Amino acid sequence: MKAGADMEVAGKAVCLFMLLTIIKLRRTEGIYRVSARLGHSAxxxxxxxxxxxxxxxKISPKxxxxxxLANLIDENKSERTNCSDRINWKSRPDWDQALEIQQVRxxxxxxxxxxxxxxDGNFHGLYHLTVLVFPRMALYCDDHGNPVCEAETVKPAxxxxxxxxxxxxxRADSNDNGTVTVLSRFAAHSTNGRNPTCIVSHATLNETKPIDCSPSHRYLILHIxxxxxxxIIITFVAVIYYLKLHGYRFCHKTKPPDIVPTYSSQDDTAEVEPYTTYVQKENVIYNSVSDLTLMQNLPQGQSPAT
Known part of the structure; x- marks a missing residue:
């Protein structure tokens, strides 16, 4: 009976030793819950x-x-299987093993x-990623004065x-980031004098907003x-008319003074002298030609009279 008890104790010791060995070779550091905003990085x-x-x-998305993503540091070799370009090492995996997700969806x-x-063995770190979506509600008036309500939320719409x-x-439209935008345009025959109120219902958003798209409010600033x-135009025209009525001229045209040319006797002499010299030269040439012609016409042995 004592031998059986010893065997049971020995068996428990062996199991405990094997359990501790497994824990040493394969350790899990715990589960961490992280969250990231939609469109940001994690x-x-x-x-x-x-x-x-x-x-x-090892990534198991929803x-x-x-x-x-794997990296053999000793061989400086990286491998990736079925991973998006947005999911990658934050830097060099040989000295920083962090994972980065860009533009989280x-x-x-x-x-x-x-x-x-x-x-020393294998060590594991487990994360559970939750994407946070901040719902968006927009309420506005379109170009025709109709109230429009929009709500962007995660699925379901x-x-x-x-x-x-x-x-x-x-109308519901699916976006690339995984959200859904719902648009509703108010259309009713009568509002009974009440402003339309938009009511958005969702697990992440419950909001109510009224809006007034009446012309009196929409065009008040435009009318002013x-x-x-x-x-301003009337005032400007009145000022111009008043100034003209009292003989005010905006522009005065000044006539340049008449410039009377001045002449001197020296200028007259300078202008006459070339003409006088020219006439004298012409007379000398004429007299020489006349004397020559007269000598040719006289009989031989007779000299012209002086």
Missing amino acids: VMTCPNKTNITMVTW IGGQCT MADEGNYTCEVVNA AEISWVPESNSTP AIVLVFL
């Missing part, structure tokens, strides 16, 4: 260990297949496991209703601006 780190020989990220929600290997009841049907411009 960073997750691995267990801080030294002399790491291999690091692997939508889509599993993605794997709704489909990125899920579990992220980092496994590092060194001489938000529900929009009006008070008084609207005859239009809301038109009146001010008209008054």
